[in-house]
Amino acid sequence: MQMDVLKIGTRGSALALAQAHETRRRLMAAHNLPQEAFEIVVISTTGDQIQDRPLSEAGGKGLFTKEIEEALLDRRIDIAVHSSKDMPTQLPDGLELSAFLEREDPRDAFIGRAAPKLIELPHGAIVGSSSLRRQALIRRLRPDLEVVIFRGNVQTRLRKLEEGQVAATLLANAGLRRLGLADLITELLPLDAFPPAPGQGAICIETRIGDAPVNAMLAPIGHEATRLALTCERSFLATLDGSCRTPLAGHAIIEGEHLRFSGMILTPDGREVHEIAAEGKASDAAALGLDAGLRIREKAGPRFFDSWS
Ligand SMILES: NCc1[nH]cc(CCC(=O)O)c1CC(=O)O
Numbered sequence: 001m002q003m004d005v006l007k008i009g010t011r012g013s014a015l016a017l018a019q020a021h022e023t024r025r026r027l028m029a030a031h032n033l034p035q036e037a038f039e040i041v042v043i044s045t046t047g048d049q050i051q052d053r054p055l056s057e058a059g060g061k062g063l064f065t066k067e068i069e070e071a072l073l074d075r076r077i078d079i080a081v082h083s084s085k086d087m088p089t090q091l092p093d094g095l096e097l098s099a100f101l102e103r104e105d106p107r108d109a110f111i112g113r114a115a116p117k118l119i120e121l122p123h124g125a126i127v128g129s130s131s132l133r134r135q136a137l138i139r140r141l142r143p144d145l146e147v148v149i150f151r152g153n154v155q156t157r158l159r160k161l162e163e164g165q166v167a168a169t170l171l172a173n174a175g176l177r178r179l180g181l182a183d184l185i186t187e188l189l190p191l192d193a194f195p196p197a198p199g200q201g202a203i204c205i206e207t208r209i210g211d212a213p214v215n216a217m218l219a220p221i222g223h224e225a226t227r228l229a230l231t232c233e234r235s236f237l238a239t240l241d242g243s244c245r246t247p248l249a250g251h252a253i254i255e256g257e258h259l260r261f262s263g264m265i266l267t268p269d270g271r272e273v274h275e276i277a278a279e280g281k282a283s284d285a286a287a288l289g290l291d292a293g294l295r296i297r298e299k300a301g302p303r304f305f306d307s308w309s
Contacts, residue, residue: 005039006217009068009077012042013153018178019203020081023221026101030220041077043068062088069095072206078214080206084199084230089238091206098215099205099222100230104174106201106251108134108194109185114167116186121145121167128157128166132268136247137194138170140270154179174201195249195264198233202226225254228282232289236263239293246305252289254282263292265300274300
């Protein structure tokens with residue numbers, strides 16, 4: 001039987017390409033197919049083009065996915081490979097996240113020039129990050145530091161660090177590992193003091209709903225525990241969302257049939273922090289995430305959300 005070439009859509013950043021190549025490698029291995037059975041199609045997105053302001057200001061998460069989703073719907077590609085962390089909770093009609101690759105380490109990595117650890121940075125040092133979550137967590141732990149917006153792809157940020165524009169930056173450990181840059185890391189931040197963004201460390205694959213041949217291709221590379229963890233985290237996010245202007249963290253761990261979730265919301269200055277824990281059956285992942293979202297919102301009270309909406 002002659003199978004058509006499977007078109008894999010991706011952004012063109014080094015990280016996105018590494019993730020697309022990883023997905024192709026796994027598909028080749030799972031189906032014993034040659035590289036020629038797959039074509040990697042690079043698609044430029046609005047998010048790639050905006051470099052001078054925080055993405056939360058420019059319109060949020062969908063900026064990295066819109067053009068790729070259009071290509072999926074137009075059948076110019078068959079699957080799209082993404083960082084789960086960048087995926088909006090609402091997908092366009094007709095599309096779904098149908099597979100998650102096994103999650104890598106979800107922790108944030110600290111890359112320090114002025115000191116190897118966040119707590120050891122000199123008073124008033126400048127840290128570059130454009131993630132609202134990382135900014136708020138840094139300010140919570142080190143209110144004396146100056147946090148500056150730090151955009152661009154991973155390589156651009158590392159160059160700015162190298163040039164001395166900042167004393168340190170934070171990036172996802174998983175992304176640095178995929179780029180072969182883990183050697184630069186001077187500290188891995190602990191999950192409790194520095195909880196990750198929902199979806200951090202997990203590659204996901206978006207497809208047209210009900211595309212049976214594609215789903216059959218993806219089935220052997222999907223990881224069930226990751227899917228359950230991400231379902232919980234994304235449900236938490238969706239309950240609090242949809243703006244990405246709320247500094248927010250959420251992380252679920254699956255142990256056999258059991259799921260443990262912890263979530264956090266913070267004010268941008270890191271002074272007010274609310275935490276929530278949930279646990280239960282892994283098969284109840286969506287309900288556990290939703291309930292945690294409702295409870296943390298209740299805990300924080302309406303005034304909390306008024307502060308920046
Ligand atoms: N927003 C960019 C982005 N999206 C996903 C990752 C890291 C890889 C991952 O979480 O799987 C990164 C870079 C970073 O935060 O360092």
